[in-house]
Amino acid sequence: MxxxxxxxxxxxxxxxxxxxxxxxxxxxxxxxxxxxxxxxxxxxxxxxxxxxxxxxxxxxxxxxxxxxxxxxxxxxxxxxxxxxxxxxxxxxxxxxxxxxxxxxxxxxxxxxxxxxxxxxxxxxxxNWFMQNFHTYWLQGIVTQQAIVLPVGDARTSFIDARDIADVGAALLQRSEFNNRAFDLTGGEALTHTEVAALLSEALERPIRFEDVTPETMRPLLLSAGLPADYAEFLLVILSFLKAGYAERITDAVPSILNRAPRTFVDYARDYREAYPQSATR
Structure with missing residues (x-):
């Protein structure tokens, strides 16, 4: 122990x-x-x-x-x-x-x-968490039935936070991977349009993706209470996502955990209750 x-x-x-x-x-x-x-x-x-x-x-x-x-x-x-x-x-x-x-x-x-x-x-x-959709991006899903982000049609190898936790726990308890860095991703790269379709199926109501400009996104972040410098930081890393830097898939999760990463379908099924049962405008 x-x-x-x-x-x-x-x-x-x-x-x-x-x-x-x-x-x-x-x-x-x-x-x-x-x-x-x-x-x-x-x-x-x-x-x-x-x-x-x-x-x-x-x-x-x-x-x-x-x-x-x-x-x-x-x-x-x-x-x-x-x-x-x-x-x-x-x-x-x-x-x-x-x-x-x-x-x-x-x-x-x-x-x-x-x-x-x-x-x-x-x-x-x-990489970007799957859980962001029922935390940071939930308001748009609830009020507009939309994922509202300035990311275009770029793909992202979203990772389930539970897999990150499992990797962290494994590395704390084991020494064979010592003194190494790992980029953690899921096993598939999805567009936000594809994410919206998967959420629509899991939640049994239509969810769409709305691509917006950074100028449109900035006041949304500020109105959510984020400090101005952190809002700008988010806009910068969202621009990296839009440029395609979040698409890469690595083998870190399966190599450390000896299993495949959870899929977005797994996430959407397991976290269905994290989304309100009905969306209102």
């Missing part, structure tokens, strides 16, 4: 990963930046409070920066430094596919700091 710290343990990936580690018999410290409830420990990446306390005595940790922040390197480097100093045995950090393309990008700076830390490490760079 090992003790693992999971940052973002209430999030889409972290919650699944924590459950998987506990099911395997490990002790999990779920971090929170708020007042901790039972089973949680306090760790605030923005202020730096609680880092040592959360990591002390841990065998490994899963790292990710909270959404809404673009200075991921500033947030994660103190955790990496503390893990090295406190003798944490293994760090698995979640980045994003394409982060390694620019050495000056904050996520890449965090990756490089991890690689140079001397701690056994893995970096996982997932």
């Amino acid at each position: 090992s003790t693992f710290v999971v940052l973002g343990a209430s999030g889409t990936v972290g919650s699944e990963l924590a459950r998987g580690l506990e099911a395997a018999g490990h002790v999990v410290r779920r971090t929170t930046s708020r007042t901790p409830a039972a089973g949680q420990v306090h760790l605030d990446l923005v202020s730096g409070r609680g880092i040592d306390e959360a990591l002390r005595g841990a065998d490994g940790a899963f790292l990710l920066a909270p959404p809404g922040f673009t200075n991921q390197d500033v947030l994660l480097m103190p955790v990496i430094d503390a893990a090295r100093r406190l003798g944490v045995g293994k760090l698995v950090a979640m980045s994003a596919m394409g982060a390694d393309a620019n050495p000056e990008a904050p996520l890449r700076k965090a990756e490089l700091a991890l690689e140079a830390s001397g701690v056994a490490w893995n970096v996982i760079r997932p």
